Amino acid sequence: MDSPSLDFDVVSPGAIRDGRATDAYFAHTEETLRHADRNPHVVAEVTADQFPTGEFELLAGVKDAAALLEGHDVDVDAIPEGTLFDGGPVLRIEGDYLAFARLETSLLGFLSHASGCATAALECRRAAPDSTVLSFGARHVHPAATAMVERSALLGGFDGFSHVAAGELLGREASGTMPHALLICFGRGQQEAAWQAFDEATPESVPRIALCDTYSDEKDEAIRAVEALGDRLSGIRLDTTGSRRGDFRHIIREVKWELDARGLDDVDVFLSGGLGPASLRELRDVADGFGVGGYVSNADPVDFALDIVEVDGEPVSKRGKLSGAKSVYRTADGAHHVGLRDRDGPEDAESLLEPVLRDGELVAEFSIDDAAERALADADRTGFGDE
Missing domain, CATH: 3.20.20.70 (Aldolase class I)
Incomplete structure (x- = not known):
């Protein structure tokens, strides 16, 4: 008799795409909302720090995040991969909450781990x-x-x-x-x-x-x-x-x-x-x-969180987070500025959030070489890794 073979402890791409690679409480939340016939239109943002801190990290993992959310009825904007950030949203999702609720765990994993590794790599490159x-x-x-x-x-x-x-x-x-x-x-x-x-x-x-x-x-x-x-x-x-x-x-x-x-x-x-x-x-x-x-x-993942900041057009937030959909800007001196999306940004500042998905369809392109060039230029601009 043949001995049973072992398999690897690997969650399949199918489980990730289907939303089964999730924390249990998102499954319970989905069941509860469907039971209550509630599915609000929300704006959710991924952030590490609410306000700029001056301590920059390098954004990576957006390509995988886009692949995860593609085909779901949502609009997604994100800071381009290879951009240094130090506060405010790096990614924004807008749509009915149940369109993406189960995907939060994998979404944060894609962004957090890759951004930690990319930040450490840029530190070495600058050294x-x-x-x-x-x-x-x-x-x-x-x-x-x-x-x-x-x-x-x-x-x-x-x-x-x-x-x-x-x-x-x-x-x-x-x-x-x-x-x-x-x-x-x-x-x-x-x-x-x-x-x-x-x-x-x-x-x-x-x-x-x-x-x-x-x-x-x-x-x-x-x-x-x-x-x-x-x-x-x-x-x-x-x-x-x-x-x-x-x-x-x-x-x-x-x-x-x-x-x-x-x-x-x-x-x-x-x-x-x-x-x-x-x-x-x-x-x-x-x-x-x-x-x-x-x-x-072995770099520590960036401690990203996803928070709902708007429900059916009204600004909301849990304690310790900032309500309302936001924009993020880079000023000429390399600093970041976070402001409400419906307000004007700083004069002569560059808006960083760019379209990634519209109605679930991919509208962005991803290039490792372009992102690497952006990272090095951003490092010069912000003084990242200077000794």
């Missing part, structure tokens, strides 16, 4: 603006969330990522060369054999970047990699665990000295392993690129 920065954090999250992490990293300005399936979904090729496991499979003292086998087996399109800290001193393995691969070597990577690093900056400078002494100052040095904005800022002048993992993938 090393001239370096190659790749996302290596897929191993820290549930596999079902990897495409979200990698897309958020790109949106925050990263140059690439490591996850193959995420790349297939996003239409981007994953980056990466070799792990310590490859060197260990060849055995101690056989690093040259591992590097040479990689060179022989791997397509020419993959750069020859040798991992140089598996068994011995980083400088020693870097020199050996140079001798093993010669001018086919395009770079080395140091992934030394923090407990063994000592003065990591000094180690990197030693390695680069030895490369230069052999006429190989064009061999790039890449770093990975427990890196964040502080370490990127410290090492950006001695390294050519970085792989950042947990700092992005």
